[in-house]
Amino acid sequence: MExxxxxxxxxxxxxxxxxxxxWLHWVIAEAELYDVRYPVKGAYVWRPYGMKIRRNVEAAxxxxxEETGHGEVLFPVFxxxxxxxxxxxxxxxxxxxxxxxxxxxxxGESRLVLRPTSETAIMPMFKLWIRDHTDxxxxxxxxxxxxxxxxxMTHPLIRLREISMFKEAHTAHxxxxxxxxxxxxxxxxxxxxxxxxxxxxxxxxxxxxDKFAGAVYTIAFDTVxxxxxxxxxxxxxxxxxxxxxxxxxxxxxxxGRHELVHTTSYGISERSxxxxxxxxxxxxxxxxxxxxxxxxxxxxxxxxxxxxxAAMVQASRGLASELQAAxxxxxxxxxxxxxxxxxxxxxxxLGVPLRVExxxxxxxxxxxxxxxxxxxxxxxxxxxxxxxxxRSLLSEVQENLRREAWQRLSASIKRVETLEDARVVVGEExxxxxVPWNGRDECGVKLQDAVDANALGVPLDRDxxxxxxxxxxxxxxxxxxxxxxxxxRY
Amino acid sequence: MExxxxxxxxxxxxxxxxxxxxWLHWVIAEAELYDVRYPVKGAYVWRPYGMKIRRNVEAAxxxxxEETGHGEVLFPVFxxxxxxxxxxxxxxxxxxxxxxxxxxxxxGESRLVLRPTSETAIMPMFKLWIRDHTDxxxxxxxxxxxxxxxxxMTHPLIRLREISMFKEAHTAHxxxxxxxxxxxxxxxxxxxxxxxxxxxxxxxxxxxxDKFAGAVYTIAFDTVxxxxxxxxxxxxxxxxxxxxxxxxxxxxxxxGRHELVHTTSYGISERSxxxxxxxxxxxxxxxxxxxxxxxxxxxxxxxxxxxxxAAMVQASRGLASELQAAxxxxxxxxxxxxxxxxxxxxxxxLGVPLRVExxxxxxxxxxxxxxxxxxxxxxxxxxxxxxxxxRSLLSEVQENLRREAWQRLSASIKRVETLEDARVVVGEExxxxxVPWNGRDECGVKLQDAVDANALGVPLDRDxxxxxxxxxxxxxxxxxxxxxxxxxRY
Numbered sequence: 001m002e003x004x005x006x007x008x009x010x011x012x013x014x015x016x017x018x019x020x021x022x023w024l025h026w027v028i029a030e031a032e033l034y035d036v037r038y039p040v041k042g043a044y045v046w047r048p049y050g051m052k053i054r055r056n057v058e059a060a061x062x063x064x065x066e067e068t069g070h071g072e073v074l075f076p077v078f079x080x081x082x083x084x085x086x087x088x089x090x091x092x093x094x095x096x097x098x099x100x101x102x103x104x105x106x107x108g109e110s111r112l113v114l115r116p117t118s119e120t121a122i123m124p125m126f127k128l129w130i131r132d133h134t135d136x137x138x139x140x141x142x143x144x145x146x147x148x149x150x151x152x153m154t155h156p157l158i159r160l161r162e163i164s165m166f167k168e169a170h171t172a173h174x175x176x177x178x179x180x181x182x183x184x185x186x187x188x189x190x191x192x193x194x195x196x197x198x199x200x201x202x203x204x205x206x207x208x209x210d211k212f213a214g215a216v217y218t219i220a221f222d223t224v225x226x227x228x229x230x231x232x233x234x235x236x237x238x239x240x241x242x243x244x245x246x247x248x249x250x251x252x253x254x255x256g257r258h259e260l261v262h263t264t265s266y267g268i269s270e271r272s273x274x275x276x277x278x279x280x281x282x283x284x285x286x287x288x289x290x291x292x293x294x295x296x297x298x299x300x301x302x303x304x305x306x307x308x309x310a311a312m313v314q315a316s317r318g319l320a321s322e323l324q325a326a327x328x329x330x331x332x333x334x335x336x337x338x339x340x341x342x343x344x345x346x347x348x349x350l351g352v353p354l355r356v357e358x359x360x361x362x363x364x365x366x367x368x369x370x371x372x373x374x375x376x377x378x379x380x381x382x383x384x385x386x387x388x389x390x391r392s393l394l395s396e397v398q399e400n401l402r403r404e405a406w407q408r409l410s411a412s413i414k415r416v417e418t419l420e421d422a423r424v425v426v427g428e429e430x431x432x433x434x435v436p437w438n439g440r441d442e443c444g445v446k447l448q449d450a451v452d453a454n455a456l457g458v459p460l461d462r463d464x465x466x467x468x469x470x471x472x473x474x475x476x477x478x479x480x481x482x483x484x485x486x487x488x489r490y
Numbered sequence: 491m492e493x494x495x496x497x498x499x500x501x502x503x504x505x506x507x508x509x510x511x512x513w514l515h516w517v518i519a520e521a522e523l524y525d526v527r528y529p530v531k532g533a534y535v536w537r538p539y540g541m542k543i544r545r546n547v548e549a550a551x552x553x554x555x556e557e558t559g560h561g562e563v564l565f566p567v568f569x570x571x572x573x574x575x576x577x578x579x580x581x582x583x584x585x586x587x588x589x590x591x592x593x594x595x596x597x598g599e600s601r602l603v604l605r606p607t608s609e610t611a612i613m614p615m616f617k618l619w620i621r622d623h624t625d626x627x628x629x630x631x632x633x634x635x636x637x638x639x640x641x642x643m644t645h646p647l648i649r650l651r652e653i654s655m656f657k658e659a660h661t662a663h664x665x666x667x668x669x670x671x672x673x674x675x676x677x678x679x680x681x682x683x684x685x686x687x688x689x690x691x692x693x694x695x696x697x698x699x700d701k702f703a704g705a706v707y708t709i710a711f712d713t714v715x716x717x718x719x720x721x722x723x724x725x726x727x728x729x730x731x732x733x734x735x736x737x738x739x740x741x742x743x744x745x746g747r748h749e750l751v752h753t754t755s756y757g758i759s760e761r762s763x764x765x766x767x768x769x770x771x772x773x774x775x776x777x778x779x780x781x782x783x784x785x786x787x788x789x790x791x792x793x794x795x796x797x798x799x800a801a802m803v804q805a806s807r808g809l810a811s812e813l814q815a816a817x818x819x820x821x822x823x824x825x826x827x828x829x830x831x832x833x834x835x836x837x838x839x840l841g842v843p844l845r846v847e848x849x850x851x852x853x854x855x856x857x858x859x860x861x862x863x864x865x866x867x868x869x870x871x872x873x874x875x876x877x878x879x880x881r882s883l884l885s886e887v888q889e890n891l892r893r894e895a896w897q898r899l900s901a902s903i904k905r906v907e908t909l910e911d912a913r914v915v916v917g918e919e920x921x922x923x924x925v926p927w928n929g930r931d932e933c934g935v936k937l938q939d940a941v942d943a944n945a946l947g948v949p950l951d952r953d954x955x956x957x958x959x960x961x962x963x964x965x966x967x968x969x970x971x972x973x974x975x976x977x978x979r980y
Contacts, residue, residue: 037618038611040568041596045615048561048630055562071538072545076652077567077635078530097594101604104589104639106531114591121528125535128527140538145567145635149594162566 003379003389006369010376013283017226020278021155027277027285028156031350042154042161049350052294054165057273058143060196060292061167064189070139070169075121077145078112083120086246090119093213097148114147119214119239119265122170123247130261132252133174137182138261141169157274158231158490165270172249172261179238179262183219186236186266187460190221193268194233197276198289198402199223200409201233202432204457204485205464207444212265216240222456222487223275224412228430230456230487233275236266279405280374286351287373289401290394295331297323297370297390298347302340302359309336315358319368319386326387328394330356348373353397354390374400415483419450419474422486426453432487434459436471436480443476444484450475456485493869493879496859500866503773507716510768511645517767517775521840524646532644532651539840542784544655547763548633550686550782551657554679560629560659565611567635568602574610576736583703587638604637609704609729609755612660613737620751622742623664627672628751631659647764648721648980655760662739662751669728669752673709676726676756677950680711683758684723687766688779688892689713690899691723692922694947694975695954697934702755706730712946712977713765714902718920720946720977723765726756769895770864776841777863779891780884785821787813787860787880788837792830792849799826805848809858809876816877818884820846838863843887844880864890905973909940909964912976916943922977924949926961926970933966934974940965946975 016023028034033050046054062072078101085091099114115121122140130138146166150159169186173179187203194201201221211218212235221234241260244250250258280287290296299320301312316332323330331352333343340357347355357369368386371378374397381389412431416422425433433451437444437458444455458464464482471480506513518524523540536544552562568591575581589604605611612630620628636656640649659676663669677693684691691711701708702725711724731750734740740748770777780786789810791802806822813820821842823833830847837845847859858876861868864887871879902921906912915923923941927934927948938945948954954972961970 035615035618037615038566039570039573039614040566040602041599043566043568045566046564048563051562051564054564072541073538074536074541074544074654076528076530076533076535076654077637078533078652080529083529099591099594099602101589102592103601104587104604104637106641109531111593112530112589114594124529125525125527128525147567147594151596162568164564164566 003381006378006380008377012376014226016283017278017281020225020227020229023281024156024158024274024278027281027349031286034156036156040161042150042159044156044160046164049294053288053292054270054273056292056294057197057276058165058167061143061193061268064192065141065169068139068185068189070141073140073142074144075115075118075125075142077114079115079118079121080110081113082110083124084113086120087214087243089242090214097150099147099149115144116146116148117166117265117267118142118144118146118168119170119243123243123249126170126172126244126261126263127247127249130172130249130251133254136172136174136251136261137178138172139169139182140171141167143167155490157270157277160270163269165273166267167269168265168267171264172244173263174251174253174259174261176240176262179240179264182264183236183238186264187219190234190236190266190268194221194272195402196289196291197272198291198398198405199233199272199275199279200402200406202230202409202413202456202459202485203461205460206457207441207455207484209441209445210455210457212237214239214242216242219460220457223279224409224432224487225275225278225490228412228488230432230454230489231271231275232489233271234266234268237264239263239265279408280401281351284345285349287401288351288353290353290398293351293353294329295352296328296394297330297354297356298352299330299332299356299358300340300343300347301332301334302357308360311363312358312360315363319356319358322387323390326391328387328390344371354393356386372397413485417471417474419447422447422451422474426451426487430488432456432485434483434485436466436473437482437484438473438476438478439481440476443473446475447484448486451486452488453486454489456487456489458482459485493871496868496870498867502866504716506773507768507771510715510717510719513771514646514648514764514768517771517839518646521776526646530651532640532649534646534650536654539784543778543782544760544763546782546784547687547766548655548657551633551683551758554683555631555659558629558675558679560631563630563632564634565605565608565615565632567604569605569608569611570600571603572600573614574603576610577704577733579732580609580704587640589637589639605634606636606638607656607755607757608632608634608636608658609660609733613733613739613753616660616662616734616751616753617737617739620662620739620741623744626662626664626741626751627668628662629659629672630661631657633657645980647760650760653759655763656757657759658755658757661754662734663753664741664749664751666730666752669730669754672754673726673728676754677709680724680726680756680758684711684762685892686779686781687762688781688888688895689723689762689765689769690892690896692720692899692903692946692949692975693951695950696947697931697945697974699931699935700945700947702727704729704732706732709950710947713769714899714922714977715765715768715980718902718978720922720944720979721761721765722979723761724756724758727754729753729755769898770891771841774835775839777891778841778843780843780888783841783843784819785842786818786884787820787844787846788842789820789822789846789848790830790833790837791822791824792847798850801853802848802850805853809846809848812877813880816881818877818880834861844883846876846880862887903975907961907964909937912937912941912964916941916976916978920978922946922975924973924975926956926963927972927974928963928966928968929971930966933963936965937974938976941976942978943976944979946977946979948972949975
């Protein structure tokens with residue numbers, strides 16, 4: 001498989017990305033992914049190219065959930081207010097954030113909440129579905145719209161009033177041990193999911209003051225966007241018996257006792273797509289991981305006459321069907337009124353991983369040119385081995401995107417010991433600081449204020465404890481036990 | 491492929507089905523498709539087996555729409571009231587039926603309507619997306635939840651307050667001619683969709699008093715359920731410039747003029763699934779068309795000892811992987827604590843098209859037994875040719891369901907000439923009557939009242955005119971021009 005290098009790796013501009021929200025507005029408009037001009041705040045429109053990407057992302061998630069025994073369900077959007085209000089912490093956390101429906105109700109009907117999350121919709125059904133220990137664990141998921149009456153500034157894909165791609169899983173278990181095993185399974189599923197999107201992540205146990213309303217504890221996945229802000233991209237909650245107690249969801253044990261189930265829930269949204277676009281994109285536009293790119297490659301026939309056009313299009317179609325037969329989805333840009341240069345820019349904007357150029361000389365020499373979107377490299381390969389080259393280049397692109405994104409993430413986490421250093425890391429270097437912490441809420445909250453940042457929590461993906469080091473909590477001054485991650489956050 | 495008949499076609503009981511709503515409640519509960527116990531009227535829960543069927547139905551629809559150049563989009567649930575109210579006929583038709591959100595809004599924000607259909611959400615975006623004639627036709631679709639504040643009795647899958655599987659397509663065209671070409675394309679897509687579900691249909695042009703609010707005209711697909719009532723299962727609307735005028739959606743013609751686009755919309759919902767379940771089901775439960783059945787066949791190993799269990803399960807797995815390799819999804823019921831008879835009933839309830847039984851004698855003789863869900867026939871076939879037998883049986887089942895359902899539909903349409911006969915056909919025979927009609931609204935409306943039925947409209951799938959016959963409108967007494975279909979309707 002002799003390949004001739006025509007152009008080596010090129011530096012990719014990522015300046016625009018530093019102004020992330022601006023870049024996101026630009027790229028979703030130019031690539032026609034998503035439209036922010038819909039006349040309701042925080043509610044946007046997915047366009048066909050965006051939907052194709054989204055469907056591939058959903059399929060990846062579905063596959064992981066089905067493989068691990070989750071059944072897909074679909075619950076109503078409406079939750080009766082009295083169900084929504086049953087769990088006191090939950091209602092306290094969400095009450096200000098929900099939309100209510102008041103017109104259209106039946107006489108005497110309770111007001112209806114548009115679900116902001118579905119624990120309180122699902123528990124009454126778990127009560128009906130779960131009878132005895134042989135029914136457990138019970139694992140379901142759905143991909144739905146949820147609603148949050150956001151008063152803050154909304155941003156496409158990131159902060160929404162209608163979150164239209166909320167994948168929420170809900171599970172019930174015989175005891176805490178099995179529920180915590182499920183928490184670990186969920187964390188593992190999310191790792192594999194983000195690995196498929198080549199999105200790097202931090203896994204942290206959220207501090208108690210920032211856990212999900214109604215949870216015993218919350219484990220969160222965050223990534224760091226090119227502007228240095230952390231973005232929460234997934235959460236896993238151990239809910240204990242907080243919900244099962246108020247909804248009376250019990251099961252019969254083998255020895256005939258009724259016990260409360262322990263439940264968990266875990267969610268992912270279109271923020272996963274925002275993260276994927278932002279961590280890989282550049283000044284030319286999208287750079288999609290091959291795993292979820294709607295087209296793995298685009299073929300651009302190069303022609304200077306009608307005769308050449310016919311011949312090059314024919315050569316392109318031959319190649320496309322060969323690739324198709326090998327399971328590689330290719331698209332041919334046959335437009336006659338656009339120049340090759342225009343098309344290169346167009347497909348770079350759309351983030352298609354590989355571009356194949358077929359011109360007269362290539363055909364005569366029995367070769368084709370392949371350009372990589374990620375490194376902008378160009379190689380010339382023999383026509384006979386294109387499929388093999390494409391296949392190995394696609395896995396190289398996937399791996400390269402993953403590796404580079406992880407390197408950037410790692411470079412943006414810094415352990416510091418003083419408040420001053422924490423401020424420099426978060427404020428000037430726009431990175432995530434890990435700061436010694438005594439584990440007490442009041443000291444952590446004060447630290448947030450002092451640094452003007454949010455605590456992401458205690459690391460779960462590296463040593464959470466300061467270990468034998470005699471480190472001090474920089475706020476309260478006493479001996480520190482943990483590292484606490486802090487960062488500016490979306 | 492020598493097959494030995496062990497049992498010929500059996501009569502299938504369809505008595506329960508005559509009480510359709512009861513049967514539907516029974517089957518969706520027993521087969522765990524769908525749960526009606528959710529605590530909001532007209533809002534139900536899809537369970538995993540139901541979701542698997544639904545996903546296959548959606549995939550069939552998506553394939554047909556993508557093949558014909560429709561791009562998938564996703565619009566917000568919220569429509570600002572002032573947009574919703576722009577088209578006067580539309581708001582008049584839907585105003586009483588919509589849910590409003592009033593809590594959770596921003597200061598000064600217009601009240602938000604939960605979409606009952608999306609014309610008024612999509613038009614403001616068409617205005618932004620469509621510039622000149624080269625952008626047309628513009629064809630999009632989405633599969634979403636829509637909301638109707640139904641005051642009538644709700645029924646699972648059939649009459650809902652949250653319709654959770656609303657496939658709506660919206661298109662824009664240069665002129666009436668192209669829009670009407672699209673109407674014919676939509677009718678053709680729906681034909682192919684219902685053919686895939688083996689659901690028979692009547693195609694009628696709805697009378698003006700029953701067209702979609704805002705349409706120039708509406709073409710509807712209806713099927714006849716086993717209780718004799720017609721169910722509307724799809725509609726196609728030509729909207730003219732009614733919506734483009736109020737939303738100012740224009741395009742630039744080649745000679746530089748601004749013209750209004752002509753639009754269409756067409757919808758299908760989970761009623762398509764209700765129809766599929768009802769037209770094929772029987773007293774034992776579901777009978778699923780192979781085209782959308784989550785499992786094409788179930789393998790039941792027959793055993794009377796531990797040793798036999800191991801051997802039969804092994805034989806079953808060998809067969810399952812052979813079938814899998816041939817692209818036929820099979821499931822093995824390996825449960826030890828259930829008898830074969832129990833399992834037969836279970837999988838019959840779930841409607842799996844074929845059942846393969848593998849017992850010791852079968853293995854010794856090198857044969858397997860295949861039972862058909864539709865005819866309850868049993869044949870014994872050589873082990874070596876199972877895959878071929880299964881493949882041809884699956885297409886026979888599909889074809890047989892289609893043929894039988896169409897026969898029943900045809901038998902339930904009767905042409906009559908007098909009011910008395912119409913009453914007998916609709917009231918006693920529980921069928922659809924085609925009655926001569928002069929084409930005037932007031933005579934048609936009176937006919938509905940006189941027969942206590944609804945007009946489905948003028949046939950488009952057979953000759954709509956009475957032709958040369960000198961037939962009289964039975965209400966108004968003058969000469970009839972058309973046939974008008976009338977029936978009791980859901």
